[in-house]
Every structure is written in C-alpha cells, then in structure tokens.
Amino acid sequence: MIRFTTTRLTLWVLLLTMPLFVSSCKKGNDDVTPATVEGNWKLTGLKFSPALDTGIFGEIGDYYQWLLDFGAGDCLNSLVFTFNSNGSTSLNNPPACQDATDDLDNTVPIDDSSKWVLDGNKLTLTNGDGTTVTYDVTINGNTMTWSAPQEYEKLDGSKATTTATMTLTRV
Numbered sequence: 001m002i003r004f005t006t007t008r009l010t011l012w013v014l015l016l017t018m019p020l021f022v023s024s025c026k027k028g029n030d031d032v033t034p035a036t037v038e039g040n041w042k043l044t045g046l047k048f049s050p051a052l053d054t055g056i057f058g059e060i061g062d063y064y065q066w067l068l069d070f071g072a073g074d075c076l077n078s079l080v081f082t083f084n085s086n087g088s089t090s091l092n093n094p095p096a097c098q099d100a101t102d103d104l105d106n107t108v109p110i111d112d113s114s115k116w117v118l119d120g121n122k123l124t125l126t127n128g129d130g131t132t133v134t135y136d137v138t139i140n141g142n143t144m145t146w147s148a149p150q151e152y153e154k155l156d157g158s159k160a161t162t163t164a165t166m167t168l169t170r171v
Contacts, residue, residue: 035139037083037118043076045167048150052162055155080171081110089114089125135166142170 043064051061060066067076078094089110110116113128123137123146135146147165154160 037116037123037137037139037144038085039083040171041081041083041144041168042171043079043081043166044169045165047165048162049165050162052152053154053160081168083116087115087117089116144168144170 045062046064046067047062049061051059052063053059057066064076067073074096075094078092078096080092082090082092084090090112091110110125111127115126117124118137121137122134124132124134126132133148135148138145145165145167147163149161150164151159151161
C-alpha cells in the first residue's frame with residue numbers, strides 16, 4: 001500500500017498540474033507602441049549650450065528660467081502646442097500671452113500654419129513663412145526633448161552658434 005505524506009501529496013499535485021499551467025501560458029503581446037509627437041504639449045524648458053552672449057543681459061543658458069524671472073510665467077505656463085495627426089500644428093494664444101504675441105513668434109518655433117514630420121528621431125518643422133528647422137527629438141514617456149544648432153547674431157554683429165534644447169511635457 002502506498003502511503004502519502006502531506007509533502008509527497010503536495011509534490012504529486014504540483015507535478016500533475018504543472019503541465020496544465022505551462023500549456024495555458026500565452027506569449028504576451030510584446031508590441032511596443034511607438035513614441036509620437038501627436039497630442040498636446042507644454043513648454044517646460046529651453047536651454048542654450050553654450051549660453052547665449054546677449055551683451056546687456058550677460059550670458060543666458062537657461063532661457064526658460066530667464067523668461068520666468070522677467071515675468072513671462074503666466075504666458076509660458078498657459079501655452080499649449082498641438083501636433084495633429086495630419087501633420088499640422090496649432091499654438092493657442094492664451095490671454096496671458098496677448099501682449100507678447102510678437103515676442104512669442106520669435107521665441108517658440110511653431111505657429112498655427114506650421115507643419116511637422118517625424119522621421120525616426122528627426123522632427124522637421126516648417127513654418128508658414130517656409131522656414132524649416134530639423135530637430136533631434138527624444139520622447140520618453142510624457143517628456144519630449146528637441147535639440148538643434150542655432151545661429152544668432154551678437155550685439156557686436158558677429159555670428160555665434162549654440163545648441164537650443166527645448167523640453168515639452170504632454171498634457
């Protein structure tokens with residue numbers, strides 16, 4: 001006569017039911033949803049490296065913070081960039097930005113007539129005036145970062161190059 005102890009019985013039950021567990025496992029869906037720029041985004045950072053040499057204001061590396069320090073926080077915190085699935089963009093013009101519309105056009109790289117194309121990690125923006133800029137882009141969760149070299153003119157008239165890096169957060 002076979003005598004089962006609790007330990008033996010447990011092992012037998014596990015041994016007999018193991019094939020049921022193994023055969024019922026399904027391969028999980030490992031498809032990765034590609035990151036996309038589509039959606040609504042807020043500007044949360046704008047830095048220059050090397051810092052912009054502005055002359056009168058000195059060197060400015062963290063331009064976003066500089067704008068906040070000069071009272072542009074209400075406007076910056078209200079801006080929403082929209083990237084539509086058809087490749088068009090829009091930028092809201094909240095009341096807090098009404099007095100800064102001209103400055104805003106020179107600060108942010110998109111307008112209501114801009115078009116966008118994402119090809120791998122390259123985001124190309126074409127504004128209504130035909131100006132095209134291609135950015136290196138990374139999207140990590142709800143954070144998108146763009147960077148591109150920018151040429152600017154110093155107060156003395158000489159040209160300088162910096163890398164502009166924008167950080168946006170999905171809303």
